[in-house]
Amino acid sequence: MARSRAKDYDDKRLSMLHRSAELFAASGYVGTSMNTIADACGVSKALLYHYYPDKEAILFDILSSHLAKLLAALRKASAQAGDPAARFRTIVATLLELYRHADAEHQVQISSLKLLPKDKQQPLLASERILVGIMSDALAAAVPAAKQKRVLKPLTMSIFGMLNWHYMWFREGGPMTRAEYAGFVAQLVLAGADDAAAAATRPRGKAKSAGRSRQAELL
């Protein structure tokens, strides 16, 4: 029964990984002891050390499996057929949907990735950069202004800002569904980015309204 044993082993490992992420998210990485993790997972500390050589390996596994999931899904979404705007919308919706059960992993990524030694950070940061690149490429195809070099990065990071901040306030059963909020963010960008890019070239300008600045852009 080596096969089913291995499966149990992996199920248990994944469940321990998620529980650890929840504890790290709530109390911080250093603030969560191996004893606490073991207790919360209902295993002995010795068993915990059977799965992971040390605490750092747990943190690394949380982040690398989280980022691997995001990367696989966004690669798939960005390869879909259809026009650039639809592809951009799909990428935004896919990312927000992936966050549904990964709030803890997401918070750990934000606040604890930097606690790893540099050499363990490196492959994780590389994955993050690829994710950003997928979003940037989709934007450059879907939004005219995003083709300007000075606009692409701020616009890309604005979208990650909106999506990556959602864990702070978004609640299931709130004013919008998850899919609705994804549509909201995507459309905010599709409808507003060109105007925003024009506005950012003259930050001291006293444009009286969005309408006026839209006209200015069209000149």
Place this chain on the structure above:
Amino acid sequence: MARSRAKDYDDKRLSMLHRSAELFAASGYVGTSMNTIADACGVSKALLYHYYPDKEAILFDILSSHLAKLLAALRKASAQAGDPAARFRTIVATLLELYRHADAEHQVQISSLKLLPKDKQQPLLASERILVGIMSDALAAAVPAAKQKRVLKPLTMSIFGMLNWHYMWFREGGPMTRAEYAGFVAQLVLAGADDAAAAATRPRGKAKSAGRSRQAELL
């Protein structure tokens, strides 16, 4: 010389507070020891305990003085004369400008406020709620769609998402100045929010372009 003694005391306290925020931002609250803080500030641990009764008091002071600064500046900005769009732009620019020298405090707010006991969190969360309220009010006045109850919170939090995420990527000397990025964010919202609000009512819709969805909104 009680006066200048008091001044020195306060200068020293503020400088220790900022240095502590930097250490907390880099290594986490639990991951930063009182010995490390004392060494980094060039004082003995005993002197550190002369300024603060315990480690928790340092964290609380970092957050409460940071939030007090934000609150005072945003109250002033929201009281300015002018049309609603200009006031909204000013609020966004003010917030981003305040973040210029407060990256560490900002990161500590995001990742360590929750480590305080509930009763110490409470006044800080109340300040955060007032900040959100100032932004919401400015939005409701400047953006037609923001008057819809289901739109106001997601839109408000999208703006905080963009602004509060900037520490992750924004660098002085990058593609945009701070003021330019503030103008970019404000205009993205002013030009795109009404479209976005319309899009979020039918997230599965396959609108072919921003133009089409703008028309749909006007019907």
Place this chain on the structure above:
DNA sequence: CCTACCGATCGGTAGG
């Protein structure tokens, strides 16, 4: 304002 410490708890490992 320092050195010398404390009770407790940390991450990690022993024997079986």
Place this chain on the structure above:
DNA sequence: CCTACCGATCGGTAGG
């Protein structure tokens, strides 16, 4: 001889 695990405890360091 291996793996999967346990109760107990190691040497060092934390906040105070």
